[in-house]
Amino acid sequence: MYTSEMRPLRQRGPRHSWQPVRRAVAARGTCVVYADVDDWLPPDLDAVRLAADLGPDHGRLERMPVSRNRDRFVASRLLLKSAASAVLGTLPRELELAYKPGGRPYLRGIDQLDVSLSHTDGLLVVGLTRFGRIGVDTEQADRRMLELGTELRVCTPHELEALERVPLRRRNRELVRLWTLKEAYSKAIGQGLRFRFTEFGFGPRDERVRMLRPDGTPGTGQEWSFHSWLVEDAYTVSAAVYDPGFGDRPDSGGGLPLLPVLSDRS
Amino acid sequence: MGANAAANAVDSSEAAVQERIARLEHDFGDLDDPGNPLGAQQFLAADAQQRLLPAAERLLDAFGLNAEFVPRELGGRLDRLDALGRVLRAVFRRDAALGLGYGLTSYLAAVVVWAHGTPGQQRETAELLLAGGRMACVYPEPPQGNDFLRNRLTAVPDGDVHLLSGSKEALNNAARAGALVVFAETPDGLSAFLAPGPAHPDGRGLGLLPRRRTVGVRGCTIQGLVFDGHRLDAGRLIGPAGGGARLAEHVFPLTRGVGLSMALGCADTALRTTIAFARSHRSRSPASLHSARTRTALVNAFADLLVCDCLSLVATRAAHLLPRESRTLGAVAKYLLPTVLNETMDDLSIVLGAEAYATSGSYGIFQKTARDLPMIGLGSAGASASRAVIVAQLLRLPALASHDAGAERGARGEHNPLFRPFDAGLPPGRLPDDTLAADRDSLLGSLEESARRLDGEAAGEFRGPLTEAGAVLVEQLRALRESCADLAARPAGRPVSPRAYALADRYALLVAGAACLGVWLHRPPGGFLADPAWAATVLTRIAGRLDKSAVRSHPSGADRLLAELLHRFDDARSYDLYATAIGR
Numbered sequence: 001m002y003t004s005e006m007r008p009l010r011q012r013g014p015r016h017s018w019q020p021v022r023r024a025v026a027a028r029g030t031c032v033v034y035a036d037v038d039d040w041l042p043p044d045l046d047a048v049r050l051a052a053d054l055g056p057d058h059g060r061l062e063r064m065p066v067s068r069n070r071d072r073f074v075a076s077r078l079l080l081k082s083a084a085s086a087v088l089g090t091l092p093r094e095l096e097l098a099y100k101p102g103g104r105p106y107l108r109g110i111d112q113l114d115v116s117l118s119h120t121d122g123l124l125v126v127g128l129t130r131f132g133r134i135g136v137d138t139e140q141a142d143r144r145m146l147e148l149g150t151e152l153r154v155c156t157p158h159e160l161e162a163l164e165r166v167p168l169r170r171r172n173r174e175l176v177r178l179w180t181l182k183e184a185y186s187k188a189i190g191q192g193l194r195f196r197f198t199e200f201g202f203g204p205r206d207e208r209v210r211m212l213r214p215d216g217t218p219g220t221g222q223e224w225s226f227h228s229w230l231v232e233d234a235y236t237v238s239a240a241v242y243d244p245g246f247g248d249r250p251d252s253g254g255g256l257p258l259l260p261v262l263s264d265r266s
Numbered sequence: 267m268g269a270n271a272a273a274n275a276v277d278s279s280e281a282a283v284q285e286r287i288a289r290l291e292h293d294f295g296d297l298d299d300p301g302n303p304l305g306a307q308q309f310l311a312a313d314a315q316q317r318l319l320p321a322a323e324r325l326l327d328a329f330g331l332n333a334e335f336v337p338r339e340l341g342g343r344l345d346r347l348d349a350l351g352r353v354l355r356a357v358f359r360r361d362a363a364l365g366l367g368y369g370l371t372s373y374l375a376a377v378v379v380w381a382h383g384t385p386g387q388q389r390e391t392a393e394l395l396l397a398g399g400r401m402a403c404v405y406p407e408p409p410q411g412n413d414f415l416r417n418r419l420t421a422v423p424d425g426d427v428h429l430l431s432g433s434k435e436a437l438n439n440a441a442r443a444g445a446l447v448v449f450a451e452t453p454d455g456l457s458a459f460l461a462p463g464p465a466h467p468d469g470r471g472l473g474l475l476p477r478r479r480t481v482g483v484r485g486c487t488i489q490g491l492v493f494d495g496h497r498l499d500a501g502r503l504i505g506p507a508g509g510g511a512r513l514a515e516h517v518f519p520l521t522r523g524v525g526l527s528m529a530l531g532c533a534d535t536a537l538r539t540t541i542a543f544a545r546s547h548r549s550r551s552p553a554s555l556h557s558a559r560t561r562t563a564l565v566n567a568f569a570d571l572l573v574c575d576c577l578s579l580v581a582t583r584a585a586h587l588l589p590r591e592s593r594t595l596g597a598v599a600k601y602l603l604p605t606v607l608n609e610t611m612d613d614l615s616i617v618l619g620a621e622a623y624a625t626s627g628s629y630g631i632f633q634k635t636a637r638d639l640p641m642i643g644l645g646s647a648g649a650s651a652s653r654a655v656i657v658a659q660l661l662r663l664p665a666l667a668s669h670d671a672g673a674e675r676g677a678r679g680e681h682n683p684l685f686r687p688f689d690a691g692l693p694p695g696r697l698p699d700d701t702l703a704a705d706r707d708s709l710l711g712s713l714e715e716s717a718r719r720l721d722g723e724a725a726g727e728f729r730g731p732l733t734e735a736g737a738v739l740v741e742q743l744r745a746l747r748e749s750c751a752d753l754a755a756r757p758a759g760r761p762v763s764p765r766a767y768a769l770a771d772r773y774a775l776l777v778a779g780a781a782c783l784g785v786w787l788h789r790p791p792g793g794f795l796a797d798p799a800w801a802a803t804v805l806t807r808i809a810g811r812l813d814k815s816a817v818r819s820h821p822s823g824a825d826r827l828l829a830e831l832l833h834r835f836d837d838a839r840s841y842d843l844y845a846t847a848i849g850r
Contacts, residue, residue: 090764095767095768098768101566109768110768111649132640190612195616211623213620223481244481
């Protein structure tokens with residue numbers, strides 16, 4: 001429903017091919033993947049292999065009580081590491097998923113691929129980019145936000161005016177779109193502190209989405225791009241992508257994998 | 267020269283550095299003064315017009331900035347790389363484009379000539395620079411290139427000359443360069459040449475491609491150069507034919523650390539701008555200094571700048587003191603600093619909120635700095651060469667002695683000039699010797715002894731946090747050594763495991779930790795650096811980057827750093843190891 005050339009790709013489980021994701025990252029530099037928690041929940045949470053695949057996160061898993069939250073934690077880390085390793089041409093256990101001082105996840109030592117993670121209910125979303133930075137966020141598209149005062153806490157004056165012009169039947173979804181864009185941008189730049197949501201806004205969805213200052217004047221430049229989609233007819237997924245514009249062309253050396261084989265001499 | 271005379275020469279050399287910095291800062295004046303022709307508004311306008319500010323170029327002409335890049339024995343002022351970084355910070359504090367276009371770009375080219383040029387080439391280069399000329403360098407392309415790093419030039423021998431062909435897509439200063447240093451493929455392999463540039467009468471025939479627009483450092487004139495059988499006379503070769511790759515490796519330690527050290531000037535301005543913003547807000551505002559998140563962001567940024575400066579100090583001084591290890595240390599600085607500085611900018615932008623995007627007004631310089639800084643690191647491709655150097659060190663690590671007598675001596679408090687910010691007593695910069703690989707790892711080798719010494723130090727309420735952070739570093743070092751042993755023990759012919767990427771990151775953080783520990787243990791008797799609050803905060807921050815779950819925050823350290831931040835703001839002093847008085 002929202003216009004954008006990039007489309008998120010559904011990933012149906014560990015045995016499903018990563019070829020479409022690899023192709024998307026090679027062609028566009030960026031890919032957003034979504035999956036069902038149950039498709040990525042391993043049958044045996046005590047398996048030795050799981051500890052190797054999760055790495056340092058396995059310790060966190062062991063301290064979590066049995067819950068849907070724990071399921072999401074395991075499934076999302078496996079999805080993220082599987083996606084990253086498929087794109088990088090390695091195995092999940094060879095990558096270390098680490099967290100910045102403020103909590104932002106990243107692949108330690110691998111600056112040629114940035115990652116972001118979000119989940120809601122049973123949906124997992126992973127963003128991957130070989131440019132600068134990515135943030136993704138998802139919410140149920142019909143999560144009630146209007147008339148709870150949310151818009152006043154979330155929107156800039158410019159956005160509030162624009163929201164008033166949206167037909168009432170579409171207005172709540174529009175607010176969810178703005179919310180997820182703000183979350184996605186915050187996750188792309190945030191090391192833990194969150195940007196004040198009323199200090200930056202987004203333009204309407206029917207044109208190239210731009211970030212705007214509270215008065216509606218342009219915020220970020222063309223180095224940032226913003227996207228929103230409706231997936232599975234139920235969830236809004238948004239992504240914020242930063243490309244500093246070095247014209248990186250890792251495919252010039254013969255295509256993926258992005259992770260060059262390390263030599264033992266330099 | 268007697269011992270006293272030598273000590274006096276050292277003192278006067280450091281005094282001269284400080285005098286030059288003070289003169290530059292004074293001449294540039296107050297960046298925040300709207301009436302200053304060299305103020306932030308003027309640099310913002312020049313950036314929008316995509317040019318370097320003419321008044322600033324005239325100031326640097328009068329100052330003779332180029333002499334900073336020319337060795338003393340050739341008539342310039344260059345004798346210490348750490349001092350070069352400090353002087354250029356005064357320029358980067360105003361404008362990264364000016365720092366690159368008028369400064370670093372010429373240095374990156376000239377240093378190749380200083381390293382391996384003939385006496386004649388060195389004289390020619392010194393004369394060009396001392397007369398105010400610019401230079402540019404087409405470096406070899408790293409394995410993972412991008413448009414800025416791409417280089418597909420060839421030089422074909424024709425009698426006793428070479429004919430240079432191909433194009434370089436993006437090169438800063440291309441049109442203004444009086445001389446070019448060019449790495450090109452020859453039948454003997456990669457070779458380096460010193461050629462007249464487009465601004466030289468002999469370089470007028472060179473083809474210039476249209477200017478490249480960039481998001482950051484918009485004042486830099488970046489454009490491509492086309493060579494179509496361009497004649498390079500005999501005597502233009504730098505070093506032996508086919509020696510280009512080795513040459514590029516040799517200058518690596520002379521460029522990596524110092525370039526990033528200069529860039530700390532940009533981050534310094536960003537932090538000062540954010541503090542000005544926070545101080546201007548009422549106490550109820552979430553942006554004010556009364557808000558915990560604002561204070562945390564400011565203190566974290568200051569701590570990260572101090573980490574970056576400790577690492578810059580060690581990386582630049584290693585070129586003088588540890589030539590066999592200087593490549594690795596330069597690589598660590600080049601690997602770690604761009605990431606840390608970009609994160610700092612993100613954290614600060616959250617304090618500024620909507621003002622982080624303002625292109626004019628009191629805080630407009632912030633968004634310009636945020637655009638400029640990433641250009642200095644040149645993205646992930648810029649880091650790949652540095653990572654390769656670190657991985658090589660990881661594989662060597664198990665074979666190196668884990669203890670190092672020299673480092674232990676230093677850790678015990680004996681004089682180790684590596685860690686002394688104001689010390690001019692350095693031997694001349696030395697090139698790495700190919701025949702001598704690093705036989706030790708002085709930084710990691712010092713870590714355990716330094717951490718032990720923390721335990722015996724009276725640091726009041728900060729003793730606990732200091733020893734806790736030291737213990738995390740020691741534990742992480744132990745784990746790193748184990749992993750490196752696994753890495754090095756792989757079957758012959760098998761590629762290195764991609765685990766080495768994460769290990770390289772841990773290695774870089776441990777080196778940064780050792781650098782901070784070293785600076786703390788070799789601290790001056792008084793002043794801010796003698797306050798354990800900074801060391802505890804900075805080491806805790808590094809430990810947290812290695813293992814987030816292993817550390818907790820220490821509010822009193824944060825309070826002391828915040829007080830120092832505000833004091834330096836009011837007193838107009840830089841946010842680095844030097845607390846330099848800045849133009850006002």
